[in-house]
Amino acid sequence: MTATEVQYDKVVANCRNTFLKKTADYGTSWRVYRIISIADQIYIKAKRVKTIQEKQQQKIEDGIKSEFEGILNYAVIGLIQLSINNEDIEQLGVEEVAKYYDEKISKSKSLMSDKNHDYGEAWRDMSQESFIDLILAKILRIKQIISNNGITMVSEGIDANFFDILNYAAFGLILIEEGKHIS
Numbered sequence: 001m002t003a004t005e006v007q008y009d010k011v012v013a014n015c016r017n018t019f020l021k022k023t024a025d026y027g028t029s030w031r032v033y034r035i036i037s038i039a040d041q042i043y044i045k046a047k048r049v050k051t052i053q054e055k056q057q058q059k060i061e062d063g064i065k066s067e068f069e070g071i072l073n074y075a076v077i078g079l080i081q082l083s084i085n086n087e088d089i090e091q092l093g094v095e096e097v098a099k100y101y102d103e104k105i106s107k108s109k110s111l112m113s114d115k116n117h118d119y120g121e122a123w124r125d126m127s128q129e130s131f132i133d134l135i136l137a138k139i140l141r142i143k144q145i146i147s148n149n150g151i152t153m154v155s156e157g158i159d160a161n162f163f164d165i166l167n168y169a170a171f172g173l174i175l176i177e178e179g180k181h182i183s
Contacts (some may be wrong), residue, residue: 008109010177012072016098016105019076019101020098020101031084031092033077035078035158036146038078038081039139039142041074043136045071049064050133050136052064063183064183068173068176069173072169075165075166079107080100082158082159108166112170115167123168126171128172128182131168131171134164135165135169141155
């Protein structure tokens with residue numbers, strides 16, 4: 001396993017732990033979210049990070065790191081909702097949610113490894129601002145695809161954008177852990 005994969009597993013494990021604890025506390029209340037609502041939740045978190053970056057201050061205690069964690073977890077929610085693909089708002093047990101979470105993370109990690117191979121881990125030289133801008137762009141793409149009734153002519157679908165968002169958030173968390181980005 002590469003150093004990046006170890007770091008990826010570490011930041012994702014922290015997000016997973018929070019996600020499953022919240023699932024135990026709240027159940028799967030997120031099952032009511034439509035894809036547009038999940039995109040908006042990610043948008044709100046990314047927009048807050050951008051505002052903190054630009055103002056270089058914040059009034060709410062939770063910092064940039066917690067927002068990246070939330071972005072990552074909402075991207076997982078989006079991927080789970082896309083794969084369940086039904087309108088029933090059933091409650092899922094913590095064990096079932098953990099299986100869905102792990103499945104989405106496994107696919108995301110595989111995609112990350114493949115892209116790192118081809119791009120030479122270029123993300124390590126990117127700014128935190130760029131991660132947020134890319135996440136915001138991916139959200140706008142998701143919203144456009146939704147407005148096109150999910151139809152694309154040559155572009156990747158909603159799921160590909162959620163996978164990219166998830167990986168950008170993981171990269172942001174890794175660089176925060178390394179002390180290269182603000183938290």
